[in-house]
Amino acid sequence: MITLQINGKTATVDVEPEMPLLWVIREQLGMTGTKFGCGIAQCGACTVLLDGQPIRSCVYPASAAQGMKITTIEGLSPDGNHKVQQAWKELDVPQCGYCQSGQILAATALLERKPRPTDADIDEAMTNICRCGTYVRIRAAIHHAAGAAPAGSVIHMVAQGEPAACCAKEGGQA
Ligand code: FES
Ligand code: FES
Numbered sequence: 457m458i459t460l461q462i463n464g465k466t467a468t469v470d471v472e473p474e475m476p477l478l479w480v481i482r483e484q485l486g487m488t489g490t491k492f493g494c495g496i497a498q499c500g501a502c503t504v505l506l507d508g509q510p511i512r513s514c515v516y517p518a519s520a521a522q523g524m525k526i527t528t529i530e531g532l533s534p535d536g537n538h539k540v541q542q543a544w545k546e547l548d549v550p551q552c553g554y555c556q557s558g559q560i561l562a563a564t565a566l567l568e569r570k571p572r573p574t575d576a577d578i579d580e581a582m583t584n585i586c587r588c589g590t591y592v593r594i595r596a597a598i599h600h601a602a603g604a605a606p607a608g609s610v611i612h613m614v615a616q617g618e619p620a621a622c623c624a625k626e627g628g629q630a
Pocket of ligand 1: 491495496498499501503512513514
């Protein structure tokens with residue numbers, strides 16, 4: 457038996473201690489917002505927060521998470537209105553959406569650590585992969601959530617639906 461503190465609730469599950477936390481979250485607890493991508497700690501689709509730090513739950517033994525506060529996308533806010541989620545909505549970040557739970561949680565941890573991150577801070581912290589190439593909008597949304605969205609900036613242009621110009625200005629990263 458393993459007892460976990462997840463999204464403010466206590467859950468006891470009967471699983472092998474080495475079972476990856478991802479599968480406990482998805483299959484034992486039925487929370488499917490956390491995604492499986494690579495299974496080898498590379499893509500970040502499975503990112504959850506452990507005591508506020510992002511971890512890749514596909515390779516993290518469930519037993520090692522005991523005694524720590526686990527936050528999944530379902531528990532980030534009661535109504536989907538955490539400031540990072542709001543920024544994601546306002547800048548229309550997701551395309552297919554598959555990677556975005558992990559991206560949002562990674563961004564949340566970054567903003568907790570650095571409330572006004574630079575582009576370099578974002579590039580260093582945000583190692584999650586997006587097959588759809590939403591990186592420019594993710595970066596803009598993090599700045600937006602941090603409260604930095606001056607008119608005429610890349611963030612403003614993205615919000616106005618000008619990703620092509622934005623990408624050109626940012627050296628084509630998309
Ligand atoms: S599924 Fe865990 S990092 Fe890719
Ligand atoms: S939005 Fe499709 S993988 Fe990121």
